[in-house]
Amino acid sequence: MRRLTRSVAAATMATALALVSACSSGSDDDDASGVGSSLEQVTYLTSFGNFGRDAYAWVAKEKGFFKDAGFEVEIKPGQGTGAVIQTIVGGQAQFGPIDLTGGLLQLGNGDAKDFVAVAAIQQRTMAAIATVEGTGINTPKDLEGKKLADTPGSVVRNLFPTYARMAGIDYEKVTWVNGEAQTLMGTLASGSVDGIGQFVVGQPTIEAVTKKKAVLLPYSNVMQDLYGNVLITSKQYASEKPESVKKFTEALLKGLEYALANPQEAAEILAKNAEAVNPAAAAAELQLMAGYVRSSNSGTALGTLDSGRVAKSIAILRGAGALKSDLTPDQIIDFNLAPKA
Known part of the structure; x- marks a missing residue:
């Protein structure tokens, strides 16, 4: 009887150790697979x-x-x-x-x-010049003599000379001022600039911020395949x-x-x-x-x-x-x- 009891106890201990080992192994596998x-x-x-x-x-x-x-x-x-x-x-x-x-x-x-x-x-490309009704900007030619804002490293701003040439306007007659991504639309809403560099999908946000109808001049209209x-x-x-x-x-x-x-x-x-x-x-x-x-x-x-x-x-x-x-x-x-x- 004692021999049987000792055998059962040993088997129980072996099973417990196996379960502990399996749990430890699973934890290591989780780490290796990118968890934790x-x-x-x-x-x-x-x-x-x-x-x-x-x-x-x-x-x-x-x-x-x-x-x-x-x-x-x-x-x-x-x-x-x-x-x-x-x-x-x-x-x-x-x-x-x-x-x-x-x-x-x-x-x-x-x-x-x-x-x-x-x-x-x-x-x-979604690059565009964005403005609102009332600024007098409806075509690329209307940008001459206007003031635009954008961040210095923005593609809209850096690509503008190329866009201007292909759209038939004099880019030197357009003034650019520096702005920040999060404040550009507020700058447009305040009327301190005539337009901003923006993506065409920004139209709903522009209208929400300015409370005016947005007008966009997409670069893709004159530059294909970009x-x-x-x-x-x-x-x-x-x-x-x-x-x-x-x-x-x-x-x-x-x-x-x-x-x-x-x-x-x-x-x-x-x-x-x-x-x-x-x-x-x-x-x-x-x-x-x-x-x-x-x-x-x-x-x-x-x-x-x-x-x-x-x-x-x-x-x-x-x-x-x-x-x-x-x-x-x-x-x-x-x-x-x-x-x-």
């Missing part, structure tokens, strides 16, 4: 402040897409193409969207280097962590797809995380942006970049005299990391 302390800490910059057009990053965070991919992401408001590039190359952030045309200008004119694009956010925003990272990060780039890109694009399918929910997520967001305007921005995100080719995957189209963009800028040096698409895009068509 093993999450990679990265900083993401929005393209330009916190508006509806950038809500998809907050969606990716809120819905756990970043965490599932192995990242703990801090989202900070960006201040336009030039500033986003500088911050990422400087190592203060790892990812962020810039306007591809603005990136080409920065790279081709020696103002920036050591960054690469890894996915498209919008298949067409991409909109693209996701970038530094060349160093892309070289050292290519798999991390792919995983982050996939998670961000998942957030983009969800935000476009659920604009009201995405707007509410943004409003919960960023002050002074008008949810109705943010949702309207996302609805307008959908047509710029989806390629005209229905079978093309979200986020893809086409070398031929980028080459055409370079040719447009070269033809307008906007680039000091020639470029090739693979100098600004890492096609090995970008989503495949």
Whole structure:
């Protein structure tokens, strides 16, 4: 009887030890799969402040897409193409969207280097001059003699001389003053400037802030084949962590797809995380942006970049005299990391 009791006790102890071992092993597996302390800490910059057009990053965070991919992401408001590039190359952030045309200008004119694009956010440029009724601006020619505001590194501002040439206006007759992403619309509402650099999807927010009907002059009306925003990272990060780039890109694009399918929910997520967001305007921005995100080719995957189209963009800028040096698409895009068509 004693022998049987000792045998049962030994078996019970062995089972308990096996369970403890299994639990410990499971915990280690969780860490290895990107849960808990093993999450990679990265900083993401929005393209330009916190508006509806950038809500998809907050969606990716809120819905756990970043965490599932192995990242703990801090989202900070960006201040336009030039500033986003500088911050990422400087190592203060790892990812962020810039306007591809603005990136080409920065790279081709020696103002920036050591960054690469890894996915498209919008298949067409959304750059525009925005104003409101009553300013006397209805056509590009009306911009002559007017005062516009934008951040110094914004693609709208940096691309304006090229836009002006192609639209047949004298860009030297237009005055630019400095502004900040979050205060530009308030500057327009106050009447201290005649117009601002903006994306076309900003129309609902402009009207909400100014209480007037918005008037927009899209750059795409005179410059075809230009991409909109693209996701970038530094060349160093892309070289050292290519798999991390792919995983982050996939998670961000998942957030983009969800935000476009659920604009009201995405707007509410943004409003919960960023002050002074008008949810109705943010949702309207996302609805307008959908047509710029989806390629005209229905079978093309979200986020893809086409070398031929980028080459055409370079040719447009070269033809307008906007680039000091020639470029090739693979100098600004890492096609090995970008989503495949």
